[in-house]
Amino acid sequence: MTTGRRPQTRLGSLLAALAITGASLLLGLPAHADEPSAGAPAPKEAPRVDLILDVSGSMTATDIQGKSRISVAQQSLGEVIDALPAETEFGIRTLGATYPGNDKNLGCQDTKQLFPVGKTNKVEAKTAVATLRPTGWTPIGLALRGAAQDLGKGETTRRVVLITDGEDTCTPPDPCDVARELASQGIHLVVDTLGLAHDDKTRQQLLCIANATGGTYTDVRTQEQLTDKVKQLVDRSNDTYTVTPVKTSGTDKCESAPVLAPGVYTDREKFSEHRVYKVPVKSGQELRASVSVGLDRPVARDYGVLLQATSAAGQELVRGTDAGSSRTDVISTGLRWSTADSKGYVTTSPTASSKDKPDTTVCLVVSNSLAPQAGVQADPGLPLELTVDLASSSPAPEGAAMGLGRGWILLLTLTLAGLLFGLLFGWIARWRISVWREN
Numbered sequence: 001m002t003t004g005r006r007p008q009t010r011l012g013s014l015l016a017a018l019a020i021t022g023a024s025l026l027l028g029l030p031a032h033a034d035e036p037s038a039g040a041p042a043p044k045e046a047p048r049v050d051l052i053l054d055v056s057g058s059m060t061a062t063d064i065q066g067k068s069r070i071s072v073a074q075q076s077l078g079e080v081i082d083a084l085p086a087e088t089e090f091g092i093r094t095l096g097a098t099y100p101g102n103d104k105n106l107g108c109q110d111t112k113q114l115f116p117v118g119k120t121n122k123v124e125a126k127t128a129v130a131t132l133r134p135t136g137w138t139p140i141g142l143a144l145r146g147a148a149q150d151l152g153k154g155e156t157t158r159r160v161v162l163i164t165d166g167e168d169t170c171t172p173p174d175p176c177d178v179a180r181e182l183a184s185q186g187i188h189l190v191v192d193t194l195g196l197a198h199d200d201k202t203r204q205q206l207l208c209i210a211n212a213t214g215g216t217y218t219d220v221r222t223q224e225q226l227t228d229k230v231k232q233l234v235d236r237s238n239d240t241y242t243v244t245p246v247k248t249s250g251t252d253k254c255e256s257a258p259v260l261a262p263g264v265y266t267d268r269e270k271f272s273e274h275r276v277y278k279v280p281v282k283s284g285q286e287l288r289a290s291v292s293v294g295l296d297r298p299v300a301r302d303y304g305v306l307l308q309a310t311s312a313a314g315q316e317l318v319r320g321t322d323a324g325s326s327r328t329d330v331i332s333t334g335l336r337w338s339t340a341d342s343k344g345y346v347t348t349s350p351t352a353s354s355k356d357k358p359d360t361t362v363c364l365v366v367s368n369s370l371a372p373q374a375g376v377q378a379d380p381g382l383p384l385e386l387t388v389d390l391a392s393s394s395p396a397p398e399g400a401a402m403g404l405g406r407g408w409i410l411l412l413t414l415t416l417a418g419l420l421f422g423l424l425f426g427w428i429a430r431w432r433i434s435v436w437r438e439n
Contacts, residue, residue, distance in 0.1 A: 045156045047237040048089045050117050050147040051230070052140075053077070054164035056096030058197075059134040061165070065222055069165050069196045070134050076227040077129050081122050083231055085238050091117030091150050092125065095143040095164075096136040107137035108170035117150050138166060141173035144209070148182050148189055157188045157245070159237040160215075161230060165196035167205045176205060179212035191215045192233050194226065204377075207297065211380055214266060216296050245385060250275030254312055254363035260388050268381035269293065274367045277386065280359040283339050285390050290320075290334030291366050294383040298373040308365040309337045317362065337362065364388075 059070040077092075084090055092115040099110040114132075115125045144160065151158040168175045182189050192215040193206035203219070210217040216233075220226045245266040251257045257276040269275050281287050291307045304323035310316050320335040339360050366386065372378050 045154050046087050046089050047085075047156070047159075048091075048117055048151050048154075049159045049161065049234055049237050050091045050093055050150045051077070052093045052095060052143050052147055052160060052162045052164075053114075053129070053132070054096060054138060054140075054162075054166070054196075055094050055132050055134055056136055056138045056166070056169075057134050058138075058165055059096075061197075064196065064220075067223070068134075070132065072223045072226060073163055073196070074129050074132065076223055076230060078126050079227050080230045080234065081120065081125050081129075084120055084122065084234065088120075088234060088238055089118050090120045090125075090234070091115055092129065093143060093147050093150060094132065095139050096134075097132055099136045101136075104137065104170070108139045108142065110136050111139050111143040111146050113146070113150060117152075137169050138164070139170040140164060140168040140209075141171065141175040141178040144175055144178045144182065144191065145173075148187065151189065153187050155188070157190055157237070159233060160189065160191040161233050162191060162193045162206075162209070163196065163226070163230075164193070164206070165202075167202045176208035176212060179209040183213045189213060192218070194218045194220050194229060196220050196226075207377070210296060214383060216294055216383070248277070248386075250277050250366065252276065254278060254310070254314075254361075257363065260364075260386075262389050263387075265386045265388070267384045267386065269366060269368060269384045270381040271370050271372060271378055272368060273381070274365055275384070277364045277366075277388075279362045279364060279388055279390075281337075281339055281362050281390065282359055284392065286336060286338040286392065287362055288334070288336050288389040288391060289364055290332065290387045292330050292332040292385045293366075293368055293370070294330050294385075295370070296383060297376050299376075300371040300373055303331070303370045304368070305331045305333055305370075306365075306367040307333050307335055308367070309335055310363045310365060312361045312363060314363075 053073060055070065059073070060068055062068045064072045081090075091113065093111060094114045095111040096107070097110065097114070098112065099107050101107065114128050140162070144162070147160045148158075151160070179191055182191075191209055191213040193210045195202055195206050195218070198219060203217075207217045209215070218225075218229050220229070245264045248258050248260065248265045248267055250267055250269075252274060254276050257278045259278045259280065261279075265277075267275060279287060279289070287309065289307065289309070291305065293305050302323075304321060307320045308316055309318050318335050318337045320333040322331050322333040324331055364386070366384060368382070370382065
């Protein structure tokens with residue numbers, strides 16, 4: 001039995017999920033070369049999540065709020081299973097759960113499907129988890145390959161959630177190499193890792209697995225944190241399964257930036273970097289954009305993210321910001337801008353006729369003021385998700401003003417009615433007193 005795994009890692013996660021309207025997908029605007037056609041129907045597949053649970057011998061350690069690691073994981077999974085969305089196809093795979101011996105060849109084959117990926121019988125799934133007892137070795141790489149098979153292939157993103165308290169004790173295959181292998185297959189597989197132990201070696205391995213697949217790493221310290229994080233990841237899969245984010249690569253200048261159509265995009269941004277993207281906005285349209293930067297490693301206090309919309313000439317049109325001073329999983333912001341607010345900052349399209357109003361080239365600039373904590377690896381960059389949407393411009397301000405006018409009329413009417421009622425009540429009271437005195 002192997003018990004020497006269990007370093008744990010610090011976590012930050014991305015996550016913040018953003019959706020776009022179906023109508024926006026029908027607009028025929030220039031797209032990035034890797035982007036699927038904007039008019040294609042959204043996939044109809046259900047969101048699929050496979051959870052890998054470490055049940056190796058070291059999970060007996062009682063260092064999470066006085067409870068064993070396995071009991072914390074079991075209680076958290078019970079709550080997660082109870083809260084599963086009806087449309088989510090959910091499965092559970094174990095590693096180190098069945099072989100109690102010392103033969104490494106046998107112990108390093110110990111991974112199996114505890115509950116198949118599909119519509120979940122919650123009672124059966126919770127019962128299966130509750131009966132697990134820490135037993136054996138830690139074949140993480142083999143378990144990752146098994147989870148990829150459990151989930152199958154498709155057009156939507158599949159998510160693997162790995163809960164472990166240590167590094168792989170069965171290399172080869174190295175789990176980080178396996179993660180890179182899965183990412184290179186183009187099967188839309190994301191692996192999120194959650195560490196129950198806290199040593200640098202484990203942290204680096206789990207970060208490597210998550211980074212290779214565009215996932216997140218979380219350093220778990222409490223049962224509540226584990227429960228909340230797994231629920232968040234399941235919800236994340238549910239929020240975005242109809243739109244597979246498109247990989248793009250922003251540049252440092254608007255002239256060379258990729259042109260984006262409405263959609264969801266992923267990129268990576270280095271610490272304190274600026275990344276630029278272009279969006280053509282037609283007359284009468286409103287640009288709606290949002291960005292989330294995942295803090296998947298420890299960062300210095302006091303940080304922020306900025307999303308700017310500028311003209312092609314560099315004139316700022318509008319901005320959105322968010323800031324923080326303590327560790328969080330994601331930092332997000334957004335903005336809205338309409339061509340009605342262009343103020344002349346319009347880049348003329350060479351194909352536009354004199355009768356047509358030209359497109360406005362809007363440059364979206366994503367900046368951050370993040371810095372890594374001492375000793376934290378700076379590469380690769382932080383995971384970034386950018387959502388772009390185009391809709392009809394919002395109603396003119398006069399509509400709101402008219403509504404406000406009607407509100408003032410109602411207020412004056414009620415005030416006059418109250419005044420008249422008060423005068424009438426006072427007159428009646430005086431009349432009753434005078435009658436009482438006469439009698």
